[in-house]
Amino acid sequence: MKERLKPTPYLLAGPTALVFLGLVLIPLAMTVLLSFYDWGQYKGIVPELTLKNWREMVADDYFYTVYMRTFRIAVLVTLASIVVGVPEAYILNRMSPVWRSVSLLAILGPLLVSVVARTLGWALLFGSTGVVNQGLMKIGLISSPLPFMFTETGVVVTLTHVLVPFMVLAVWAALQRLDPQVENAAGSLGASPWTAWRRVVLPQIIPGMLSGSVVVFALAASAFASPAIIGGRRLKVAATLAYDEFLNTLNWPLGAAVATLLLVALVAIIVGSNRLIERRYAQVFE
Amino acid sequence: MSRNGPLAIAFHVLFVTFMLAPLGIVCLVAFTPEGYLSMPTHGFSLRWFRQILEYPEFISAFWVSIWLGALSSTIAVALAIPSALAIARYRFPGREALTTLFMSPLMVPPVVLGIAFLRFFTQIRLAGTFTGLVLSHVIVIIPFALRLILASSYGIDTRIEHAATSLGAGAATVFRRVTVPLILPGVVSGWMLAFINSFDEVTMTVFVASPATVTLPVRMFLYIQDNIDPLIASVSACLIALTAVMLLVLDRVFGLDRLFVGAGKG
Numbered sequence: 001m002k003e004r005l006k007p008t009p010y011l012l013a014g015p016t017a018l019v020f021l022g023l024v025l026i027p028l029a030m031t032v033l034l035s036f037y038d039w040g041q042y043k044g045i046v047p048e049l050t051l052k053n054w055r056e057m058v059a060d061d062y063f064y065t066v067y068m069r070t071f072r073i074a075v076l077v078t079l080a081s082i083v084v085g086v087p088e089a090y091i092l093n094r095m096s097p098v099w100r101s102v103s104l105l106a107i108l109g110p111l112l113v114s115v116v117a118r119t120l121g122w123a124l125l126f127g128s129t130g131v132v133n134q135g136l137m138k139i140g141l142i143s144s145p146l147p148f149m150f151t152e153t154g155v156v157v158t159l160t161h162v163l164v165p166f167m168v169l170a171v172w173a174a175l176q177r178l179d180p181q182v183e184n185a186a187g188s189l190g191a192s193p194w195t196a197w198r199r200v201v202l203p204q205i206i207p208g209m210l211s212g213s214v215v216v217f218a219l220a221a222s223a224f225a226s227p228a229i230i231g232g233r234r235l236k237v238a239a240t241l242a243y244d245e246f247l248n249t250l251n252w253p254l255g256a257a258v259a260t261l262l263l264v265a266l267v268a269i270i271v272g273s274n275r276l277i278e279r280r281y282a283q284v285f286e
Numbered sequence: 287m288s289r290n291g292p293l294a295i296a297f298h299v300l301f302v303t304f305m306l307a308p309l310g311i312v313c314l315v316a317f318t319p320e321g322y323l324s325m326p327t328h329g330f331s332l333r334w335f336r337q338i339l340e341y342p343e344f345i346s347a348f349w350v351s352i353w354l355g356a357l358s359s360t361i362a363v364a365l366a367i368p369s370a371l372a373i374a375r376y377r378f379p380g381r382e383a384l385t386t387l388f389m390s391p392l393m394v395p396p397v398v399l400g401i402a403f404l405r406f407f408t409q410i411r412l413a414g415t416f417t418g419l420v421l422s423h424v425i426v427i428i429p430f431a432l433r434l435i436l437a438s439s440y441g442i443d444t445r446i447e448h449a450a451t452s453l454g455a456g457a458a459t460v461f462r463r464v465t466v467p468l469i470l471p472g473v474v475s476g477w478m479l480a481f482i483n484s485f486d487e488v489t490m491t492v493f494v495a496s497p498a499t500v501t502l503p504v505r506m507f508l509y510i511q512d513n514i515d516p517l518i519a520s521v522s523a524c525l526i527a528l529t530a531v532m533l534l535v536l537d538r539v540f541g542l543d544r545l546f547v548g549a550g551k552g
Contacts, residue, residue: 121308
């Protein structure tokens with residue numbers, strides 16, 4: 001028997017769907033279209049289809065540099081989050097419930113604080129007049145401030161701080177599905193703690209690690225405020241470049257092209273890696 | 287269950303320090319008595335907090351953020367409740383696609399959304415208006431509200447509603463007296479998480495706000511672009527204190543770990 005199509009769910013979700021159609025799909029389509037428009041210093045935006053902006057992005061090395069920097073930073077932030085976040089999640093999982101909930105407040109709390117305030121903290125710590133640099137110089141360990149502001153290292157450290165909680169969460173979620181007896185079994189069979197961790201625990205948390213990596217990578221590649229504050233005006237990433245084209249140069253079509261490329265690249269990477277993870281680790285998700 | 291060794295505990299202490307040091311330093315510098323960035327080594331002073339009152343742009347931006355957050359999370363929750371019920375209760379063609387669509391603002395970089403809204407609002411003459419700001423924030427925070435309301439909608443035993451109906455309650459009464467109370471924890475925490483996300487949003491808002499409708503994070507961001515001084519530290523310290531209070535409330539109402547599972551935002 002074929003079930004009749006009920007109108008109720010469509011009536012319930014309809015208003016939201018309309019809002020999304022009008023406020024997400026149409027504006028995004030307009031942005032993609034805008035990237036094919038012409039622009040001139042004096043004539044402004046000319047609604048004639050042209051490949052000018054896309055050609056400029058391919059031809060000009062500057063755009064290549066900015067995109068490579070964006071993805072290099074995102075990859076480094078992802079790796080740093082794995083190195084720091086995976087052990088932390090493991091430690092968190094072995095804590096007593098009381099300590100764990102206190103620690104969770106400390107680790108997840110910063111997620112709710114504006115990214116501007118968190119980035120400011122790093123600027124205060126490591127700026128040329130920052131506390132760490134001043135302190136190290138006062139005790140004579142260094143003669144000039146450590147380079148942090150306006151460097152890629154600075155951006156990577158700040159973004160790792162901003163995003164590592166997502167890695168901790170993803171890995172911790174995977175660890176919670178794990179039977180702690182399995183690790184003990186490996187130990188009783190003669191495996192050293194390190195071997196047990198590497199051969200028994202690690203393989204089971206890799207899916208969590210990978211989905212955490214996708215989230216961290218995507219957020220790092222599209223980050224704006226931290227690279228803008230720490231990286232300054234010269235160390236551009238894709239997001240700050242698009243901002244500049246829109247609000248300083250006022251070349252909207254070129255800015256739209258920069259943004260469209262970022263969107264397409266990210267969606268391709270997210271969808272692609274999710275497919276890969278699901279296919280490779282299908283059995284773990286069941 | 288095996289305990290953490292001393293090495294693990296040392297790592298954990300370092301990690302928590304790494305997470306909290308930047309916030310701690312902001313709060314410390316905010317209390318400096320000096321006229322420049324420094325640690326309050328010679329006593330604490332509230333001069334930079336008093337200074338905030340002399341910058342009306344921070345105060346007005348704060349109120350814009352509060353109203354914007356309250357209004358857009360209320361609209362977002364109003365849209366998310368029926369959508370969550372549809373997704374949680376019914377199997378219908380297009381269900382997966384709708385869920386993906388409603389969650390899509392998490393996947394689209396905020397810069398791209400900001401550009402899209404700026405372009406769109408310029409065309410329909412909403413650019414720089416408070417209405418435009420609210421509409422854009424509704425979109426960005428719907429996924430957060432929807433996820434929490436969905437989580438509480440999945441758990442409802444529909445027999446409770448059937449019982450109410452068989453006892454003579456009308457559809458509206460069942461919804462108001464049975465369904466809403468059952469999903470209320472999800473709705474309340476969904477509203478709060480949406481509010482916090484609206485209150486913190488900076489990247490997309492930079493594009494949509496005009497000088498008259500600048501929000502607090504955007505004002506702070508623009509200020510930091512020009513210079514970093516103890517004033518901005520004291521503003522941030524207030525923000526951190528406010529967030530800490532909301533955090534404790536949320537932890538009580540919903541539990542932090544449940545709040546964030548599957549989260550994705552920067």
